[in-house]
């Protein structure tokens with residue numbers, strides 16, 4: 001008899017949603033987390049009465065009603081709608097690309113005028129776009145590509161836009177309406193009280209070991225549980241035997257400012273190449289805060305190397321091939337479940353991670369938990 005039904009490696013959303021279902025079925029769980037807190041990348045640190053998104057801005061959005069109902073059962077969500085503004089050489093542009101952006105750039109007033117302008121600028125892209133640059137020009141024309149996309153993307157990914165897959169840019173809506181909502185999803189908001197409210201509910205009733213790396217003591221932890229739910233990087237699990245997967249990392253620089261409102265918006269993107277950070281987050285605006293001080297975070301992209309946090313999988317062809325090799329090994333494992341952004345090596349948003357964990361829980365517990 002092992003001590004726990006499940007040993008969960010990592011304490012992000014995948015592990016949390018799986019643990020919640022396991023507890024509901026009377027199973028016992030041990031959570032092993034390398035960091036000194038639960039929550040993975042959605043963790044918030046309280047500073048000056050403000051919930052600071054410690055690992056970058058997190059805005060919850062989904063079109064999946066089951067996922068939305070699930071998270072609302074755990075925390076109440078506010079009506080925050082993400083509408084970032086982009087700064088380029090002294091000018092401010094509304095995001096995502098919409099009539100406000102087109103008007104500011106070209107003085108056009110109607111959707112028809114905007115479409116004409118874009119179609120002039122995309123004329124030289126023929127056939128299926130082969131990379132991010134071609135895809136971007138096809139979607140919004142060359143002016144927007146050069147001012148709002150090229151510099152930001154090359155900073156973020158450390159690669160030329162010609163060497164990046166086109167799907168990255170298809171995440172952003174292009175709208176011929178005066179609508180600055182960054183997401184097309186039906187549901188959107190921030191948990192009132194911050195994301196830790198969700199985390200606490202998800203892991204309620206689990207035993208927790210913080211500051212412990214599963215991979216450094218894997219035999220010990222394997223003995224503790226019948227099944228391991230592994231949410232760390234898949235290549236690390238296999239000691240990088242086929243080679244290292246690539247990630248992009250980030251460095252966050254957080255400052256408390258003695259003023260109530262620094263930039264008037266939660267997210268301002270800096271799209272020119274010469275400015276080393278990609279965005280400044282002013283955290284209080286996620287929850288409409290009225291505190292006397294404010295907390296801002298500059299986000300600097302960085303090449304990942306071992307020892308750094310792997311934030312973004314680089315889903316290009318080379319890495320996709322390598323991931324497939326690891327995935328083949330993972331499929332054959334008995335009593336190990338791989339899930340989440342790092343173990344599935346997918347550029348997942350929170351709702352997709354929750355959906356993936358609900359589906360996995362449904363298979364495991366045979367109930368209608370899936371999303």
Ligand code: FAD
Pocket residue numbers: 009010011012013014015032033034035039040041042055056057058059060061212213214215231232233250311312339340341342348349350351353
């Ligand atoms: P994680 O949250 O990464 O959790 C994995 C955990 O495993 C970590 O805590 C890690 O320390 C731990 N771990 C790893 N290896 C080991 C080990 N060997 N032993 C012990 N512990 C280990 N999504 C949205 O929907 N909206 C957004 O606005 C948004 N913004 C984002 C901004 C940034 C900068 C980033 C990086 C991501 C953003 N996301 C956003 C995505 C979101 O963070 C993820 O989809 C989600 O948090 C991933 O959950 P997870 O459980 O897969 O992994």
Ligand code: UDP
Pocket residue numbers: 086095148149150152153156168169171172269271
């Ligand atoms: N992007 C851009 N300019 C911007 C914002 C985003 O070119 O002002 C591009 C960039 O390539 C980025 C991608 O769009 O990686 C997806 O943006 P998103 O905001 O979804 O990135 P995330 O929140 O996942 O970092």
